[in-house]
Amino acid sequence: MKVALIGASGFIGSGLLAELRARGHQVTALVAHPEKLEPADGLEVVASDALDRQRLAAQLAGHDAVISAFSGHAQQDVRGYYMRGVESIIAAVAEAGVPRLLMVGGAGSLEVAPGVQVVDTPEFPEQWKGTALGARDALERLRAEPALDWTMLSPAALIEPGERSGRFRIGGDRLLTDEAGQSRISLQDYAVAMVDELEQPAHSRQRFSVAY
Numbered sequence: 667m668k669v670a671l672i673g674a675s676g677f678i679g680s681g682l683l684a685e686l687r688a689r690g691h692q693v694t695a696l697v698a699h700p701e702k703l704e705p706a707d708g709l710e711v712v713a714s715d716a717l718d719r720q721r722l723a724a725q726l727a728g729h730d731a732v733i734s735a736f737s738g739h740a741q742q743d744v745r746g747y748y749m750r751g752v753e754s755i756i757a758a759v760a761e762a763g764v765p766r767l768l769m770v771g772g773a774g775s776l777e778v779a780p781g782v783q784v785v786d787t788p789e790f791p792e793q794w795k796g797t798a799l800g801a802r803d804a805l806e807r808l809r810a811e812p813a814l815d816w817t818m819l820s821p822a823a824l825i826e827p828g829e830r831s832g833r834f835r836i837g838g839d840r841l842l843t844d845e846a847g848q849s850r851i852s853l854q855d856y857a858v859a860m861v862d863e864l865e866q867p868a869h870s871r872q873r874f875s876v877a878y
């Protein structure tokens with residue numbers, strides 16, 4: 667497929683980029699700092715601003731799918747900045763006529779008990795709250811979207827570089843934990859789950875989650 671990857675040089679974006687390229691997809695990496703990536707066979711690197719809707723729509727046109735790893739974590743107003751970007755991305759995908767949008771979600775909006783989300787628990791780290799609330803806002807925004815074919819993939823509570831095992835569990839809106847009560851996934855296996863969804867859609871207009 668011809669895939670536009672927003673935020674391809676970031677932490678999760680870089681994992682997605684590696685998996686997409688390993689499977690032979692043609693990738694347009696849309697990044698704020700193109701000097702961070704080297705163009706290569708099957709990879710076009712394009713300077714992009716997710717908040718510039720008109721320019722973004724033109725860059726997205728002609729792709730089979732968009733994967734957004736857009737993040738606002740480095741911004742002062744993380745939650746507000748992220749949602750401005752999400753609104754711009756949703757509008758640009760629609761304007762460009764791209765049939766699918768897959769979005770990186772957060773673990774904060776997953777439930778640990780009925781009606782209780784991870785981000786609302788006392789143990790949730792304050793420094794990640796803006797990011798988590800922004801991702802929750804984005805999920806609510808997507809769920810209200812009347813026509814777009816979207817999918818959001820939330821990782822486990824801990825996502826870090828590790829092994830690409832291809833072995834993990836797929837869940838829904840509940841936080842998945844292992845027998846020791848840990849919720850974790852490697853960046854590489856998160857990317858496998860996302861690209862699996864790209865290739866074989868199973869969660870149209872849904873959020874799903876992945877963990878060991």
